[in-house]
Amino acid sequence: xxxxxxxxxxxxxxxxxxxxxxxxxxxxxxxxxxxxxxxxxxxxxxxxxxxxxxxxxxxxxxxxxxxxxxxxxxxxxxxxxxxxxxxxxxxxxxxxxxxxxxxxxxxxxxxxxxxxxxxxxxxxxxxxxxxxxxxxxxxxxxxxxxxxxxxxxxxxxxxxxxxxxxxxxxxxxxxxxxxxxxxxxxxxxxxxxxxxxx
Amino acid sequence: xxxxxxxxxxxxxxxxxxxxxxxxxxxxxxxxxxxxxxxxxxxxxxxxxxxxxxxxxxxxxxxxxxxxxxxxxxxxxxxxxxxxxxxxxxxxxxxxxxxxxxxxxxxxxxxxxxxxxxxxxxxxxxxxxxxxxxxxxxxxxxxxxxxxxxxxxxxxxxxxxxxxxxxxxxxxxxxxxxxxxxxxxxxxxxxxxxxxxx
DNA sequence: CGATAATTTGATCAATATCAAATATCGTGG
DNA sequence: CCACGATATTTGATATTGATCAAATTATCG
Numbered sequence: 001x002x003x004x005x006x007x008x009x010x011x012x013x014x015x016x017x018x019x020x021x022x023x024x025x026x027x028x029x030x031x032x033x034x035x036x037x038x039x040x041x042x043x044x045x046x047x048x049x050x051x052x053x054x055x056x057x058x059x060x061x062x063x064x065x066x067x068x069x070x071x072x073x074x075x076x077x078x079x080x081x082x083x084x085x086x087x088x089x090x091x092x093x094x095x096x097x098x099x100x101x102x103x104x105x106x107x108x109x110x111x112x113x114x115x116x117x118x119x120x121x122x123x124x125x126x127x128x129x130x131x132x133x134x135x136x137x138x139x140x141x142x143x144x145x146x147x148x149x150x151x152x153x154x155x156x157x158x159x160x161x162x163x164x165x166x167x168x169x170x171x172x173x174x175x176x177x178x179x180x181x182x183x184x185x186x187x188x189x190x191x192x193x194x195x196x197x198x
Numbered sequence: 199x200x201x202x203x204x205x206x207x208x209x210x211x212x213x214x215x216x217x218x219x220x221x222x223x224x225x226x227x228x229x230x231x232x233x234x235x236x237x238x239x240x241x242x243x244x245x246x247x248x249x250x251x252x253x254x255x256x257x258x259x260x261x262x263x264x265x266x267x268x269x270x271x272x273x274x275x276x277x278x279x280x281x282x283x284x285x286x287x288x289x290x291x292x293x294x295x296x297x298x299x300x301x302x303x304x305x306x307x308x309x310x311x312x313x314x315x316x317x318x319x320x321x322x323x324x325x326x327x328x329x330x331x332x333x334x335x336x337x338x339x340x341x342x343x344x345x346x347x348x349x350x351x352x353x354x355x356x357x358x359x360x361x362x363x364x365x366x367x368x369x370x371x372x373x374x375x376x377x378x379x380x381x382x383x384x385x386x387x388x389x390x391x392x393x394x395x396x
Numbered sequence: 397c398g399a400t401a402a403t404t405t406g407a408t409c410a411a412t413a414t415c416a417a418a419t420a421t422c423g424t425g426g
Numbered sequence: 427c428c429a430c431g432a433t434a435t436t437t438g439a440t441a442t443t444g445a446t447c448a449a450a451t452t453a454t455c456g
Contacts (some may be wrong), residue, residue, distance in 0.1 A: 048323075052343045054351055054395050059330075061323040072320045075313040103312075104305045110312070111273075111301070117315035118270040124322040125246075125259040131329045131367055132257075134445075136412070145250045153252055160434055169329055174412055176436060197252050332413075334444065358402055372444055374404060 004119075005040055005068060008112050009092065016098035021090050022046075028083040028091065035073035037093040041065050044089020050081040062086070071117065074099060131169050140178045141187065143168055144195055153197040202317075203238060203266060206310050207290065214296035219288050220244075226281040226289065233271035235291040239263050242287020248279040260284070269315065272297060329367050338376045339385065341366055342393055351395040 009017055019042070022028050028039065031051055039046075041063045048061040048069055060081050063069040073079060074096050103110035126146060133139040143164075147155045157164070165175040182188045189196045207215055217240070220226050226237065229249055237244075239261045246259040246267055258279050261267040271277060272294050301308035324344060331337040341362075345353045355362070363373040380386045387394045 050344075053346065053348050054343065056343055058324075058340050058344055059327045060320070061327060072313075072316040075309075075316060100309075103309070107302045107305060107308065110305065110308055111298075114301075114308070114312050114315060115270075115273040117312060117319060118273060120319050121315060121322065122258070122270045124319065124326060126256075127326060128322060128329070129257045129259060131326070132364075134411085142256050145252065145254055146248075146256055148251065150251050162434060166330075171413060172435085173414085173437085176434095177412090180436080332443090360402065369445060370403085371405085371446085374402095375444090378404080 004112070004116055008109060008116070009094070011106075011109055012094065012102060013098065016095045016102065018093045018095075019090060020093055022085040022088070024085055024088045026085055028085060029070075029079050031079055031082050033079050035070075035076045035079050035096060037095050038068065038071050038073050038099070039063075039083070039094070040068040040092045042090040042092055044085060044087040044091075046089055046091065047084045047086050048081045049084070068116075068120075127167070136170055136174045136178045137181055139168060139170065140175060141182060144188065144197060148197050155195045155197075157193050157195060202310070202314055206307060206314070207292070209304075209307055210292070210300060211296065214293045214300065216291045216293070217288060218291055220283040220286070222283055222286045224283055226283060227268075227277050229277055229280050231277050233268075233274045233277050233294060235293050236266065236269050236271050236297070237261075237281070237292070238266040238290045240288040240290055242283060242285040242289075244287055244289065245282045245284050246279045247282070266314075266318075325365070334368055334372045334376045335379055337366055337368065338373060339380060342386065342395060346395050353393045353395075355391050355393060 020028070022044075024044075028046060029036075043065055045065075046063045046069060047059060048063065049057050049059045051057050061069060070079065070083065103113060130139055130142055130146075133142055144155050149155070161175050161179070162172045165172040168175060170178075179188070179190065183190055186198055189198060218226070220242075222242075226244060227234075241263055243263075244261045244267060245257060246261065247255050247257045249255050259267060268277065268281065301311060328337055328340055328344075331340055342353050347353070359373050359377070360370045363370040366373060368376075377386070377388065381388055384396055387396060
């Protein structure tokens with residue numbers, strides 16, 4: 001997904017792209033500030049949240065490594081949320097004005113960008129539908145099935161289950177237990193860094 | 199959101215747009231068929247689901263009225279899922295080839311389209327973050343806060359809570375009980391078709 | 397006015413969250 | 427290469443809370 005973003009970035013003029021480091025606990029941008037760029041996390045983690053009129057706040061997104069965020073800044077005059085580095089982070093920043101300029105001239109790049117957005121929409125709809133599955137076993141199984149290679153029904157597990165459990169909206173304990181149950185019942189088999197559907 | 203889509207549609211050439219009726223239980227398109235169009239539900243409901251190599255299937259999205267779906271068809275050679283009408287439905291169909299053609303010529307329309315996608319991404323990220331809130335009260339409260347008018351902290355409720363509860367990933371009973379609790383504890387007050395944050 | 401859908405509340409159950417703790421693994425600096 | 431600290435994996439016990447099943451009441455729409 002984000003390697004695609006890098007293909008686009010590679011074609012942008014230098015002046016449109018910059019890299020920034022943000023220390024844990026500092027803001028990359030604040031709600032209400034003029035929107036100047038869209039971003040992608042290279043390393044670290046950035047939380048997007050909105051201050052609400054009643055004094056409370058709501059998290060809108062937690063962008064992890066290789067995730068883009070604030071894409072809508074392209075179309076907004078100001079940021080609608082805060083971006084706070086939860087860890088020391090480095091981000092790529094794409095100047096909104098430059099990007100708009102490029103997109104108006106290079107419809108191929110614009111199309112690549114749209115394609116990225118459309119893929120995100122599709123992926124997030126799938127994740128939302130997953131969340132409608134209440135049973136931990138079924139939800140995990142659906143997640144695995146969506147990621148299984150067509151040929152050998154194998155899924156590469158390239159990050160800790162601890163992380164995956166957050167994506168699934170389950171606690172790590174619930175995920176480990178589901179894995180154990182699914183394996184016991186013969187629906188999956190596990191090797192290191194890999195799961196196989198049966 | 200979708201009135202924006204209609205603004206785009208209004209500018210498209212006639213030949214790019216068509217309306218279709220699909221009877222409950224019939225497929226608008228099937229997985230593997232050549233991707234020819236993107237769609238929006240006018241009335242009814244369409245379920246998108248994928249057949250998986252192990253014989254199971256997974257729901258990717260249930261598109262209700264005024265929701266677009268299969269946007270990624272613009273960039274794919276064939277559909278990656280089935281589209282099944284769950285109810286008698288009418289849909290608008292936008293021919294992919296025509297749309298690509300128009301977008302390459304009219305960067306303003308292309309931009310409007312990207313803006314729509316970016317807004318969807320933002321909205322769905324927010325909904326995903328909502329789902330991370332486990333407590334029914336807190337989740338509902340966050341949902342209300344995101345929708346509150348800035349001036350008077352009021353939220354218009356223009357559809358039954360039964361429907362909203364699905365969006366929240368809770369049962370209707372859980373939502374009604376949360377509403378009652380939040381009102382009892384003075385965090386909200388309810389009028390017909392309206393909620394007020396306190 | 398009748399039928400259907402929405403709202404509301406109660407009782408019970410089942411499942412996941414939590415809290416806890418032990419073991420295994422990984423990565424890093426010495 | 428090894429030791430050590432940090433992280434990940436695993437399993438157990440318990441608590442909490444939302445799902446379910448039920449049913450009554452109210453609202454809405456032809």
